[in-house]
Amino acid sequence: MDKNQQYQSVFRHINQNGDGKISPPELQICIGKIGGDLSLEDAEMAAALMDSDGDGMLSMEDLVKVVESANEEEKFSDLKKAFKMYEEIEGSGCITPKSLRRMLSKLGESRTVDDCKVMIAKFDVNGDGVLSFDEFRVMMA
Numbered sequence: 001m002d003k004n005q006q007y008q009s010v011f012r013h014i015n016q017n018g019d020g021k022i023s024p025p026e027l028q029i030c031i032g033k034i035g036g037d038l039s040l041e042d043a044e045m046a047a048a049l050m051d052s053d054g055d056g057m058l059s060m061e062d063l064v065k066v067v068e069s070a071n072e073e074e075k076f077s078d079l080k081k082a083f084k085m086y087e088e089i090e091g092s093g094c095i096t097p098k099s100l101r102r103m104l105s106k107l108g109e110s111r112t113v114d115d116c117k118v119m120i121a122k123f124d125v126n127g128d129g130v131l132s133f134d135e136f137r138v139m140m141a
Contacts, residue, residue, distance in 0.1 A: 007067065011060050021057035022047070076137075083136050094130040095120065 001009070014022050014030045022030075024043035031038040038046070050062050058066075086095040086103050097116035104111050111119075120131055123139040131139065 007060065007064050011063050014063075021055070021059060022063065023057050027058070079137055079140055080133070082140070083133050086136075092130070094132050095136060096130050100131075 011022070012018075014026055016026055016029070017023075024040060024047045027047055028038050028040055028043040031043070044056065047056055047058055050058055050066050052059065052062050052065070083095070086099050087093060092099075097113045097120055100116040100120060101111050101113050104116070117129070120129065123131060123135050125135055125138070126132075
């Protein structure tokens with residue numbers, strides 16, 4: 001099942017009355033089924049925030065946009081955590097060849113500082129010899 005089919009399946013499951021839109025009460029029921037607690041007022045507010053056509057209900061496209069946005073935020077957060085693992089070693093706000101070598105060593109991969117300089121150079125856009133978070137993010141894409 002591809003991603004689009006998965007979205008359609010989830011949408012159909014939430015859209016209990018089959019009208020092609022997720023209403024605030026349907027959203028409230030869905031959140032309740034996964035263990036959350038959402039008042040009808042909060043469900044109405046959430047639907048209004050996510051709704052693209054102003055009818056107060058969510059279309060399939062609205063649902064996909066919300067899920068994709070959440071996935072991007074999660075990926076960004078995960079990258080930040082990974083970057084901090086390297087960054088905290090040096091405390092410099094960037095990944096240095098030494099900090100990269102130490103982290104790779106912890107992961108069981110033995111590299112020299114020169115090897116790490118070469119690895120960093122491939123993604124070091126500004127040529128300062130270290131990786132900023134933005135350069136790290138490009139590398140991980």
